[in-house]
Amino acid sequence: ALTAGIVGLPNVGKSTLFNAITQAGAESANYPFCTIDPNVGIVEVPDIRLNKLTELVKPKKTVPTTFEFTDIAGIVKGASKGEGLGNKFLSHIRQVDAICHVVRCFADDNITHVSGKVDPISDIETINLELILADLESIDKRVDRVAKLAKQKDKDALAEHEVLVKVKDALEKEMPVRAIEFTDEELKVVKGLHLLTSKQVLYVANVGEDDVADPSSNEYVGQVKEYAEKDNAEVIVVCAKIESEIVELEGEEKEMFLEELGIKESGLDQLIRTAYHLLGLATYFTAGVQEVRAWTFRKGMKAPQCAGIIHSDFERGFIRAETVSYDDLLAGGSMGAAREAGKVRLEGKDYVVQDGDVIHFRFNV
Numbered sequence: 213a214l215t216a217g218i219v220g221l222p223n224v225g226k227s228t229l230f231n232a233i234t235q236a237g238a239e240s241a242n243y244p245f246c247t248i249d250p251n252v253g254i255v256e257v258p259d260i261r262l263n264k265l266t267e268l269v270k271p272k273k274t275v276p277t278t279f280e281f282t283d284i285a286g287i288v289k290g291a292s293k294g295e296g297l298g299n300k301f302l303s304h305i306r307q308v309d310a311i312c313h314v315v316r317c318f319a320d321d322n323i324t325h326v327s328g329k330v331d332p333i334s335d336i337e338t339i340n341l342e343l344i345l346a347d348l349e350s351i352d353k354r355v356d357r358v359a360k361l362a363k364q365k366d367k368d369a370l371a372e373h374e375v376l377v378k379v380k381d382a383l384e385k386e387m388p389v390r391a392i393e394f395t396d397e398e399l400k401v402v403k404g405l406h407l408l409t410s411k412q413v414l415y416v417a418n419v420g421e422d423d424v425a426d427p428s429s430n431e432y433v434g435q436v437k438e439y440a441e442k443d444n445a446e447v448i449v450v451c452a453k454i455e456s457e458i459v460e461l462e463g464e465e466k467e468m469f470l471e472e473l474g475i476k477e478s479g480l481d482q483l484i485r486t487a488y489h490l491l492g493l494a495t496y497f498t499a500g501v502q503e504v505r506a507w508t509f510r511k512g513m514k515a516p517q518c519a520g521i522i523h524s525d526f527e528r529g530f531i532r533a534e535t536v537s538y539d540d541l542l543a544g545g546s547m548g549a550a551r552e553a554g555k556v557r558l559e560g561k562d563y564v565v566q567d568g569d570v571i572h573f574r575f576n577v
């Protein structure tokens with residue numbers, strides 16, 4: 213499964229946020245196929261469409277799709293020099309598919325800040341610098357090898373060498389790889405390098421309780437947003453402390469509490485949704501009387517591959533996908549009505565599944 217790693221300096225609110233994630237977390241009893249790793253938090257992806265489909269179809273059971281966060285602890289400073297837990301920290305980051313970087317934007321004199329004062333940009337740069345240095349090291353190793361081949365007029369090596377030099381120049385200016393513009397050809401080379409700073413980043417600005425309703429009054433949030441723009445990253449605002457209270461609530465109680473706070477959606481729900489999109493994930497549904505269910509797929513996947521997410525037999529014996537978009541189904545009011553309106557399509561093996569498709573797979577066993 214794809215996972216987003218949670219990183220941040222000490223005392224910024226990582227554990228508070230991660231605890232909220234695991235508490236909100238899907239009961240592992242419901243997901244026996246998921247490994248129970250204390251550093252992994254499995255959450256259900258909130259999706260209003262699933263609720264609407266449930267109202268429409270009235271199934272026996274509704275199953276949301278899930279998403280994983282990994283808590284990446286470890287000493288950050290000096291990581292690229294392999295100090296302390298540093299190497300471990302980097303190897304954990306290497307394994308995640310996107311990075312959620314928690315940044316302290318709350319002032320609280322009772323909570324020590326590792327560098328003495330609240331300064332989100334300096335915090336961000338501390339971690340990013342370690343990642344940049346680690347990437348530079350990987351590039352340097354590779355450049356030497358490729359340079360030799362390039363001298364022998366090896367065409368691929370020449371092309372790769374150019375890309376490596378371009379990446380190296382940017383990294384030396386402390387620019388992460390995700391902020392560099394590449395041609396499609398260059399991008400192929402870059403992907404093969406598996407660099408840490410090429411991963412997508414979401415900055416999670418952790419504000420104090422008083423700033424939740426109107427984060428624009430928090431100057432640190434503004435700084436993080438400005439930074440993220442040139443860093444080609446996204447930003448969401450949460451209050452980890454309040455999130456740990458929200459997860460205790462459900463349904464109406466939760467809605468009332470959010471209203472009191474003056475927010476539409478919990479920070480955790482926003483975090484899940486944003487990380488999900490950052491990873492290029494999307495959702496299709498199956499909707500039968502037994503079960504209405506949301507399934508996660510990667511954007512660009514074709515119908516047979518998507519069928520394979522449910523069961524490998526579905527992919528092997530794929531015949532076609534009876535597909536209706538969520539909007540068409542809802543507008544029709546029932547599967548039958550959507551069919552009569554000609555909105556149910558029979559899609560074949562080359563169909564690229566779209567977010568919100570409601571699908572019934574036909575297959576041979």
Ligand code: GDP
Pocket residue numbers: 220221222223224225226227228229318319320323418419420421451452453454
């Ligand atoms: P970590 O070291 O990054 O995992 O940070 P923790 O989650 O342990 O948080 C460090 C301290 O900051 C704890 O005492 C938390 O209660 C506190 N804290 C976390 N989030 C907030 C917040 O939004 N507001 C305030 N006032 N304190 C917070």
